[in-house]
Amino acid sequence: MDPVELLKEMIKFKTVSLKENTEEVKEYAPEFKRFAEFMKGILEKCADEVKVYKVDDEYRKERCRADYDRYIIIARKGDPKLEFNGHYDVVPPGTGWKRDPFDPWIEGNKLYGRGAVDMKGGLASMTSAFCELDDVQLVAVPDEEIGGACGTEYRVNVLSKDFPIPKYVIIGEPSNLEIDIGHKGAVWAWARFRGKQAHASAPWLGENAFVKAAKALPLIEEELKNAFSMVYSKYEYAMGHPLAKTITVNFGGIVRVGTSNFNSVPGEAEFSIDLRLIPEVEAEQAREVLRRAVEKAGGEYVEAMAMDGYVVSEDSKIVKVLEETLKEMELPVKKVVLSGGTDQRFYGTAGSDAVVIGPGHLEVAHTPNEWVPIDHLYKAKEIYVRAVKKL
Numbered sequence: 571m572d573p574v575e576l577l578k579e580m581i582k583f584k585t586v587s588l589k590e591n592t593e594e595v596k597e598y599a600p601e602f603k604r605f606a607e608f609m610k611g612i613l614e615k616c617a618d619e620v621k622v623y624k625v626d627d628e629y630r631k632e633r634c635r636a637d638y639d640r641y642i643i644i645a646r647k648g649d650p651k652l653e654f655n656g657h658y659d660v661v662p663p664g665t666g667w668k669r670d671p672f673d674p675w676i677e678g679n680k681l682y683g684r685g686a687v688d689m690k691g692g693l694a695s696m697t698s699a700f701c702e703l704d705d706v707q708l709v710a711v712p713d714e715e716i717g718g719a720c721g722t723e724y725r726v727n728v729l730s731k732d733f734p735i736p737k738y739v740i741i742g743e744p745s746n747l748e749i750d751i752g753h754k755g756a757v758w759a760w761a762r763f764r765g766k767q768a769h770a771s772a773p774w775l776g777e778n779a780f781v782k783a784a785k786a787l788p789l790i791e792e793e794l795k796n797a798f799s800m801v802y803s804k805y806e807y808a809m810g811h812p813l814a815k816t817i818t819v820n821f822g823g824i825v826r827v828g829t830s831n832f833n834s835v836p837g838e839a840e841f842s843i844d845l846r847l848i849p850e851v852e853a854e855q856a857r858e859v860l861r862r863a864v865e866k867a868g869g870e871y872v873e874a875m876a877m878d879g880y881v882v883s884e885d886s887k888i889v890k891v892l893e894e895t896l897k898e899m900e901l902p903v904k905k906v907v908l909s910g911g912t913d914q915r916f917y918g919t920a921g922s923d924a925v926v927i928g929p930g931h932l933e934v935a936h937t938p939n940e941w942v943p944i945d946h947l948y949k950a951k952e953i954y955v956r957a958v959k960k961l
């Protein structure tokens with residue numbers, strides 16, 4: 571099966587993930603079922619068993635906000651030693667496209683279309699490899715772009731009884747054919763401040779919560795610097811910048827005050843804090859540092875999300891066979907940690923060794939005129955086939 575032809579077909583499905591119930595849900599929702607049926611048809615030609623699961627309504631309502639059906643496709647051959655994982659959802663097309671984002675086109679070595687690189691390209695290479703291998707499993711999931719709860723999390727938590735998770739997992743996200751052995755963790759929290767709302771012409775009657783928040787920010791920043799500025803990761807990072815090896819922080823991605831007019835003294839104010847952790851530091855530990863810093867600065871700490879980083883052992887057989895394969899194919903052997911999260915962590919909690927390796931460059935993901943190098947699609951397929959045969 572040719573990964574390029576397969577990818578072109580995949581891009582035509584508008585499997586756009588939406589976080590909320592906007593108007594577009596009506597347009598995109600049926601595409602998930604259509605894509606699942608398409609994949610089933612392809613996989614039935616070479617698998618021993620193919621199943622399409624609809625994510626349970628209760629689970630979906632509890633864990634995933636937007637209200638449309640999600641489908642997970644799993645295919646098995648023999649007694650699987652490894653599972654290929656790929657997400658088939660994509661981000662909304664946005665603007666700035668030269669041509670229709672869902673009608674793929676080729677220019678030289680580049681195949682364009684929404685999802686070409688993130689990551690229907692990887693899924694096409696993996697599907698193509700799956701059909702040439704024995705003792706292997708493939709899963710195609712939705713929802714990776716919106717957190718993964720109704721995608722890989724559901725696969726790991728609910729579908730493991732029917733399809734046990736093998737020891738080794740390859741996720742075909744774009745890695746420029748490098749081996750991503752893990753990713754950073756994160757803590758997301760609000761620093762919340764309270765004052766007293768009043769008319770702006772009589773500010774002495776109020777207490778400005780926004781000013782409190784603004785004054786607290788440098789104090790929190792200083793505390794975090796004291797705690798983390800000397801903490802370096804031992805790993806190499808996909809983003810070569812030296813700061814990638816550290817714990818980084820972003821303030822104010824969202825800022826909220828209780829008012830929306832010039833002439834009010836805000837009685838409440840809060841800003842978001844996004845802390846990115848090296849895998850050597852656990853979320854639990856970082857959370858306490860952040861909580862203390864916010865409270866010391868007079869704020870209330872309200873956590874939105876916390877997740878540990880994940881790194882697979884470099885002695886794991888999956889890492890070894892991939893290194894060997896890249897050498898054989900005379901491709902550069904690079905092992906790096908990603909700054910952003912992937913679905914690897916879900917497999918980590920299940921005790922599997924999960925690595926990311928796939929065609930294309932992460933930098934063009936989510937952009938208009940997203941593309942994947944055509945030679946990467948064939949190389950990725952060959953890497954998968956050769957590596958899995960060595961397991």
Ligand SMILES: [Zn+2]
Nearest residue numbers: 688689714743
């Ligand atoms: Zn992706």
